[in-house]
Amino acid sequence: MGNNTEVNKGVYVLIHEFDAVIVGAGGAGLYAALEASKTAKTAVLSKLYPTRSHTGAAQGGIGAALGNVDEDTPEWHAFDTIKGGDYLVDQQAAKILAEEAVQAVYDLENRGLPFSRTPSGRIDQRRFGGHTRNFGEAPVHRSCYAADRTGNMILQTLYQQCIKNNVHFFDEFQVLELLLDGARVVGVVVFELASGEVHVFKAKAVMFATGGFGRMFRITSNAHANTGDGPAVAMRAGIPLEDMEFFQFHPTGIKDMGILITEGVRGEGGILLNNAGERFMERYAPTLLDLAPRDMVSRAIMTEIQEGRGIRGDRKIDDYVMLDASRLGREVVESKIPDIADFCKTYLAVDPAQKPMPVQPTAHYAMGGIPTDIDGRVATADTVYEGLYAAGECACVSVHGANRLGTNSLVDLVVFGRRAGRHIAEYVTGAAMPSVAPDAGDAMRERIAKLKTESGDHPGPIYGRMQSTMMENVGVYRDEARMTRGLQDVKDLREAFKAVRVQDKESRFNTEVLAILELENLLDLSLITAASALNRTESRGAHSRVDHAERRDEEWLKHTLAQIENDDVTISYKSVDTSIWEPKPRTY
Numbered sequence: 001m002g003n004n005t006e007v008n009k010g011v012y013v014l015i016h017e018f019d020a021v022i023v024g025a026g027g028a029g030l031y032a033a034l035e036a037s038k039t040a041k042t043a044v045l046s047k048l049y050p051t052r053s054h055t056g057a058a059q060g061g062i063g064a065a066l067g068n069v070d071e072d073t074p075e076w077h078a079f080d081t082i083k084g085g086d087y088l089v090d091q092q093a094a095k096i097l098a099e100e101a102v103q104a105v106y107d108l109e110n111r112g113l114p115f116s117r118t119p120s121g122r123i124d125q126r127r128f129g130g131h132t133r134n135f136g137e138a139p140v141h142r143s144c145y146a147a148d149r150t151g152n153m154i155l156q157t158l159y160q161q162c163i164k165n166n167v168h169f170f171d172e173f174q175v176l177e178l179l180l181d182g183a184r185v186v187g188v189v190v191f192e193l194a195s196g197e198v199h200v201f202k203a204k205a206v207m208f209a210t211g212g213f214g215r216m217f218r219i220t221s222n223a224h225a226n227t228g229d230g231p232a233v234a235m236r237a238g239i240p241l242e243d244m245e246f247f248q249f250h251p252t253g254i255k256d257m258g259i260l261i262t263e264g265v266r267g268e269g270g271i272l273l274n275n276a277g278e279r280f281m282e283r284y285a286p287t288l289l290d291l292a293p294r295d296m297v298s299r300a301i302m303t304e305i306q307e308g309r310g311i312r313g314d315r316k317i318d319d320y321v322m323l324d325a326s327r328l329g330r331e332v333v334e335s336k337i338p339d340i341a342d343f344c345k346t347y348l349a350v351d352p353a354q355k356p357m358p359v360q361p362t363a364h365y366a367m368g369g370i371p372t373d374i375d376g377r378v379a380t381a382d383t384v385y386e387g388l389y390a391a392g393e394c395a396c397v398s399v400h401g402a403n404r405l406g407t408n409s410l411v412d413l414v415v416f417g418r419r420a421g422r423h424i425a426e427y428v429t430g431a432a433m434p435s436v437a438p439d440a441g442d443a444m445r446e447r448i449a450k451l452k453t454e455s456g457d458h459p460g461p462i463y464g465r466m467q468s469t470m471m472e473n474v475g476v477y478r479d480e481a482r483m484t485r486g487l488q489d490v491k492d493l494r495e496a497f498k499a500v501r502v503q504d505k506e507s508r509f510n511t512e513v514l515a516i517l518e519l520e521n522l523l524d525l526s527l528i529t530a531a532s533a534l535n536r537t538e539s540r541g542a543h544s545r546v547d548h549a550e551r552r553d554e555e556w557l558k559h560t561l562a563q564i565e566n567d568d569v570t571i572s573y574k575s576v577d578t579s580i581w582e583p584k585p586r587t588y
């Protein structure tokens, strides 16, 4: 189907023009849209209905040094963030994160977010892993929260504000391709679920806020839609991805299911126990105990399991430990973690006010992603892309380095989503509308037609094998032999993927077409994750190698930039900003 002219089918337009196109309607996308729409005609494209974005699942809270419960400063918050990230964090960016977090939380409050309150009526705060007072002395109450529904409240608040500001929403529109002219953005190619049509959006500025990609692992806290579309699409347009070897496993997913039990449970005083009923974190992190950073707690759990102290005690990947919140009492459980209590009753028939919860590490958060500067502009070591932005989990600023602290993602969304939105608002006022090639979108139309007209394999088995091999070979503990196997498996799966076709030939609501294209994204990101991990011969943060157990700053204090070329991953590097604190060994 040719697309040389604007196609009008009644109300139907296939070529659209906006000053700013924001891809993604989670916290990062909505905050950016709110700011950009002050000057720019702004569209938000989202493959989900906006309030179904994964931000809505965030439970525990948003970190900011308000000092409402304990004395606190943004400087301590920045330090904890950098140390928690095992010094791979860009330090000026972390300073901005911690400083702007305070105003960001008050902005959310002013926009109507119903935070939980202290008895005196201020925003209440709770403790979270790795957040400390006075550079590591003891845990500090820093996480602002709305019961265990903080993310949902953020999403609802921002969505309402966007509607009020006349942001144009295109729901169930899925971006498949990024259009660049050299290092300048010109638009995106998009699939509309309801019609099966391929649209082209022309824009002066495009921002990716597509969230994470935990679905590459078998056990994950992430929603089905978290398939890394933004990073994969950007990478295929020629942009290398940063620090993809660093993927966070959250210590407490519900056994076998991966559904998250917020760290807020431990923040409120819950503790981890092994099969002997021992509080094993005493041996791994004597000062912070159960509130050590997530990478350390996940490793502690896996070590307990591997040494036979997991429940079942088979030393198998599906062994688990217990998270005990019953010591908090029913009133705390029901007021501070009501949704968690519901999950446990529904999925496990366990009432956490009475009995401990069976948990195991679950793939949770992508520290890596699309490289950006502190204004959300996509930037590699030597190129700043014009008009192209990214923020939120799909981006790498990098404020999380090798390991993100709990509550710092929601801060990242709000702080850097807002900064990117502001930059866009200014940028579009001086920029001209680019033109797109007349055949833009045609290649994608042909690709989709081919998926439907030819017969071939079902994608299901490839999806399952990818998740298993990534879980087993590129998980919490890594070594050369396993990662080499994982990498080869993913290469084989990418080959097998070429024979995949859809079984459903319909145009309207063809979710199978999208599932296949999402699987392709996950396969590309798995390849880059495995190759970047194999390449980094040290242990740092969430990247923990049994065969290279030490952190080696002389060689490895640098960001990875990785790209797929001819089915292989090529790697280059970018320096780390260590301008405030000198890297030190991490102890907790």
Ligand SMILES: Cc1cc2nc3c(=O)[nH]c(=O)nc-3n(C[C@H](O)[C@H](O)[C@H](O)COP(=O)(O)OP(=O)(O)OC[C@H]3O[C@@H](n4cnc5c(N)ncnc54)[C@H](O)[C@@H]3O)c2cc1C
Pocket (backbone or CB within 6 Å): 023, 024, 025, 026, 027, 028, 029, 045, 046, 047, 048, 049, 050, 053, 054, 055, 056, 057, 058, 059, 060, 061, 062, 063, 150, 151, 173, 174, 175, 176, 209, 210, 211, 212, 221, 222, 223, 225, 229, 230, 260, 262, 364, 365, 391, 392, 393, 394, 406, 407, 408, 409, 410, 411, 413
């Ligand atoms: C269960 C859970 C609990 C969490 N709890 C916390 C917490 O308490 N505190 C904290 O700081 N962090 C928490 N996190 C992490 C945090 O919630 C996420 O990192 C963050 O919400 C991601 O926000 P985002 O705006 O980047 O993307 P998301 O909220 O994931 O939104 C992504 C958006 O992109 C859209 N999209 C994706 N691909 C496409 C495409 N191809 N075309 C069009 N649209 C697309 C989707 O429709 C969606 O609107 C939690 C994460 C999980 C999974």
